[in-house]
Amino acid sequence: MNKLCSMKEAIAASVTDGCSLVIDGFTHLICFAAGHEIIRQGRRNLTAIRLTPDLVYDQLIEAGAVRKLVFSWAGNPGVGSLHALRRRSEASSPERLELEEYSHFGLLSRLLAGSAGLPFWPLNNYAGGDIARVNPSIKTVTCPFTGQALAAVPALRPDVAIIHCQRADAEGNAQVWGLLGSQKEVAFAAKKVVVVAEEIVSTERIRKDPNRTLVPGIIVSHVVHEPWGCHPSFVQGFHDRDNDFYVKWEDISRQPETYRAWLEEFVYGVKDRQDYLARLETGLLDKLRAKARVCEGVDYGY
Amino acid sequence: MNKLCSMKEAIAASVTDGCSLVIDGFTHLICFAAGHEIIRQGRRNLTAIRLTPDLVYDQLIEAGAVRKLVFSWAGNPGVGSLHALRRRSEASSPERLELEEYSHFGLLSRLLAGSAGLPFWPLNNYAGGDIARVNPSIKTVTCPFTGQALAAVPALRPDVAIIHCQRADAEGNAQVWGLLGSQKEVAFAAKKVVVVAEEIVSTERIRKDPNRTLVPGIIVSHVVHEPWGCHPSFVQGFHDRDNDFYVKWEDISRQPETYRAWLEEFVYGVKDRQDYLARLETGLLDKLRAKARVCEGVDYGY
């Protein structure tokens, strides 16, 4: 089944007010294009889930789309703070964001349980510290063989997962290489999956290297072709991280005025990703484009 | 660290009388060469573990190497029975093999627990059936969130795992494609890992495609270069399954006399794998050699 559609259509069909959502990716493959489209469509009261909410989550928060954040590390990686998040979660804030907080391993375990169809997941963690003390979703389970007490977290089944990949076919069979993060777990845990790809390829091409397929099309509902949809994050084999942007973001986002101005110019003020890309500094994409490091293929013959 | 050695050395250094052992592989990548070397070295009282004990496990049983079998499906896949196993496990047998039996998912879950450093693994299975009734290692765990009763199995930490792969470097970084079976789980669960490879390649070549690495060298103690070490099973991209052998095996193995004669000729009567290969029918290896189906490489540039 051909599931190809525009980002506008995919978001309109899958992200509704009040739903829970993951735009996944671990520094790699973070679909900023999807986040910006959600802001443009004016979604509200989202439960935004991700191990590493970063700039695009902060932009969703600043735009007023998010009611609750479920996370384990929130920052501008390698640079600084998420300022909208901080403004909405410190004692001085008038309108507080609801936070539900784990460590990476704990939140990942919630997604593992969701992806595996189990109601909970055990992990050896949290003994003594304060994370479990302030989060009632972290409980204890006792090993029926050793009597050892372990932490347990409940399955997480997000309403929607948005997974960016290097290539996919029109059915949503998605291939990823480089960092895999928690993309597989997020996709299998979610009730609905939107795949966004740098490249749309034929199903025959996917079938040439089946071990690269991270998300099978049977769990995917929409497929969007959105090259450079991850800028300023990176896509291995396609483009580097725009580190200058991450550094500049610290200044842009520190003051609500400059933050709103940026959103006006680059999110509300553009109609789609092509329009966003056209507003970037001339020559930037060429500068970020990856220098080829192609590996050999392997032999699937018999 | 260079861990290359001969199969003889690897087995002598890692497999001891009474130890627990997995020679893994799911129809694909089953290291018959390792099993034969264990028989030649006269090991006894092994606990042989595998989801799908097949011909080489049956040969270990016939040769008297095995005291206990931990398994979930024992047969000659697509053909028939394992006759040594049957002779040692039916009511009429004088000397009975100890059997510990799961379903695939259950035994895999034991290995998952072992590989993840947890004392147990939960799975939604076994309700009502007889598998859990006859196996005291299958217990129940209650979800601390939903109250749901689930099956639980204890971690399995085999003493030794033997993992065949398409290619590895001298440190044991092993790359596998095609069926992955439970090889990763077995390797991480085991206390000692022997990697056997069709091809030994440079570490630089492993680094060209890091997503293909299934077993990292840091958990590997010995590396053996043994091309065709999996015959009569198959190695994707190298050679097909020798199906005629599997079919013939039914007749060879049905009678203890013909079974012993085969072991004499092809196991006890050869000094190593090269010697075994030399005894195979002329032209067989050429017939089984894979017809190339090489996929494209992917780009790891940035």
Add this chain to the structure above:
Amino acid sequence: MATELSAVPTASERMAYRAAQELRDEDVVFVGIGLPNLACNLARATHAPGLFMIYESGAVGAIPERLPVSIGDPSLVTDSLAVVGQADIFQCMLQRGLIEVGFLGGAQVDRWGNINTTVIGDYANPKVRLPGSGGACEIAVHARRLLIVMRMSKRTFVETCDFVTSPGHRVNGKRRAELGMPGGGPTRIITDLGVLDFDATGEAVLAEVYPSVTPEQVRAACGWPLRTAEALRTAAEPDVSVLRLLREKLDPQRLYL
């Protein structure tokens, strides 16, 4: 080697054809080797081209060029949509609830659709040691629709299984819902004589017979007093074009027919 095509289906052909009729386009099927594989290939070649085949070996969306000789045949890997570890197959596909149809057979089946593939006789001192569960138990627990494909005889359709490897609708007096099993349980037993459906109590009843078979013949081949459904249907049989497809294209070497 070409012989005149017989218009009379063999028992295997009947079962493969009848099983194929249970498959709908785009069903996600957990495929076993042998007749289930043939039934799936037949469905794909006829009314269900979008049938999605998953093998416990890890091949997802496989389109084998040759009839696989084992569940882990290399032809299942080449050109499949994805190949994943078995942990993903059992956890993320089966336990996660993505499998619509499972296929099982066995040495014994009882009226509740419980299946034995473990031992004949006492577990500790078996007369015959069978291969065991493999993935059968979890398929029986999780598949939304379970098709049982077995030849009928008093030896195989038994009052009580010697061992319940794969649970059906009722085990030791308890219904599967009480036992917390998420899958739907057995939908049908497809045999060489007819087809058994399951009634509201979870008991198998004779629902279809092939044109040349009488209900008495079926009952005589069953080890429990088999009830007959109110409206007994005639089971569909393959026509000559289907037989040609099966014999000449799908299993030309007659591995399973």
Add this chain to the structure above:
Amino acid sequence: MATELSAVPTASERMAYRAAQELRDEDVVFVGIGLPNLACNLARATHAPGLFMIYESGAVGAIPERLPVSIGDPSLVTDSLAVVGQADIFQCMLQRGLIEVGFLGGAQVDRWGNINTTVIGDYANPKVRLPGSGGACEIAVHARRLLIVMRMSKRTFVETCDFVTSPGHRVNGKRRAELGMPGGGPTRIITDLGVLDFDATGEAVLAEVYPSVTPEQVRAACGWPLRTAEALRTAAEPDVSVLRLLREKLDPQRLYL
């Protein structure tokens, strides 16, 4: 751009060098970005060429060509020995007990090596919202040796952490063994003034000071009454060749120095 090389190390250079001395050849290290990454690269370039670096992003055996600007920098992927999902990193590497050395820093540390990276102030109404745990909590629980690298001040070395994100040797009066934590707990706190070791009770004590620093200076920068080890050592400092390596080769853009 070339300036005369100062032979006096900066605080960051001191800490990177001193941390590198803790690493042994072939140690498996769970590497964080910033100073820990620099310390590892320095160790690899000098006495521990076989240091094995694992990043929580999934890069295993990475040998980045450039200094990574984030823990998931693409340069960590290219030419690494393996790239795996984060589930494998946390389950099969960390929880499985394969990580020898972990590195952590934070906004606050107490005498037991408990670390806070979550909030300053009350959790529900924080004065400052910090990034949170990330992988820190599980690294503190599982690493066999944990190195804490932090600049010292009364604000950061506190009597009691506002929030214990990553447990040390003693949390709320309980020792880590009682709490069932498999890792060894903090081995040392490496600061810009000196190095703290942990005594048999799990309390941090001053064990080393840099040549230009007095024990009084260190105690003045500590929020609890810091005890001094019986034999106070002089902390090793980088010589000119190491400084050249750090400044010209390992962090030429001075991202972290």
